[in-house]
Each structure stands twice: as structure tokens, then as C-alpha cells.
Amino acid sequence: QQQVKQSPQSLIVQKGGISIINCAYENTAFDYFPWYQQFPGKGPALLIAIRPDVSEKKEGRFTISFNKSAKQFSLHIMDSQPGDSATYFCAASQNNNDMRFGAGTRLTVKP
Amino acid sequence: DVKVTQSSRYLVKRTGEKVFLECVQDMDHENMFWYRQDPGLGLRLIYFSYDVKMKEKGDIPEGYSVSREKKERFSLILESASTNQTSMYLCASSLYSEAFFGQGTRLTVV
DSSP states (O other): OOSEEEEOSEEEEETTSOEEEEEEEOOTTOOBEEEEEEOTTSOOEEEEEEOTTOSEEEETTEEEEEETTTTEEEEEESSOOGGGOEEEEEEEESTTOOEEEOOOEEEEEEO | OOOEEESOSEEEEOTTOOEEEEEEESSOOSEEEEEEEETTTEEEEEEEESSTTOOEEOSOOTTEEEEEEETTEEEEEESSOOGGGOEEEEEEEESSSOEEEOOOEEEEEO
16 A cells, blocks of 8 residues: 555646646655656656645746645646656655655656 | 666566665665565565664565665565566665665566
């Protein structure tokens, strides 16, 4: 049973559009919520992360929105580009230890 | 740059064989992890270690064991490989929060 639930499983967006991926968790002890990006043949790499003391974090075109009361967080990719096509994983961890991942979202950005 | 190196990109093993997957990191990280990645299931934690000789079970430890004799090296052992262990295996290390991943080992058990 996955501790972090991610949706959708796949997403197709036109170039310039907004991509939105959602995650939900149950364990309120989680204190770190990263998003990882994975290209084919590569290991996942950290994209952006948030801690529960803030509700939003933005880095360039990537924004995490965090709702502590609902135990949900989401990734927004603004002005999506074909180079953003990849698999995205949300994750959660506590005390910098065991990190649990969602099932992944395969994003395709059409030119 | 942090480097996490997995010893093999591709492995083919026979059912019942004992399989060793090796992972080495070069940044003196305390924590190391083994995940398996399967389509539709994401990354599932097998084992992690927060110090030399220390290990903790993740969500799917059955059929696996690990060894961490040195800080930089974390080994995953399949005691008796089975076809349902065919998967992509990813090793990661972290010091505080960010985890750095290797490129993965694609293991096929026939």
C-alpha cells in the first residue's frame, strides 16, 4: 500500500499549457515533500521541494502548492515545453530518512 | 557533483541464483536507499541504511537483504532470485533531504 498517492498516471499537455500533478499522503509525520523528474534511462533527479511550514514554493516555471490540512500537494508546470516531457514523482519523508514515492506521472508535452 | 554509481546497468540471472547489486556513493552521505521501480507502481522502498552496519526495512523487504560494511557502499542481495524480482533497481544516497540516484540496474530473472 503506497503511502503517497499520485495522480494522474499520465498527462498530455500542449506546448505553453499548464501541467498539474497531484499527490496526497496520510502520515502527518512527513516533513519534507520533494518532486523528482526522471528522463528515460536516467535515475530520478530532484526538481523542487517544500516543507510544511509554507504553502507555496516557486522556482522558475515550477511551483509546489501545499495544503497541510488536506494532506495534499501539487506540482504546477507553467508554460510547459516539450523538454519537460518526463516522468514526475512526488515523494515524502520524515526526519530525512525513509523517503516514500508516488506511482509517477508520465508527462508528454506536444509541440 | 554527487555521484552514485551502480555496478551494472543490465543483469540477466537465473531463477534461484544469489544476486548482488552494488552501489557506491562518493559524497560521504549518511543515508543510502534501495528502491525498485515498476510501471504503475513508482519507486518502492526495499531497504535503507542511515549508518554503517545499520539497516531498516522499507515497504517490500521480502526476498531481499542488504549489507553496509563501509559508509560509501550499500549492497542489495537477492538470496534466491525469482522471476517476480525482474525489475529496475535504483540506489540513492542523501545527507539531509535531497536524495541522489544512480542510473539504475535493469535486472531480468529468467
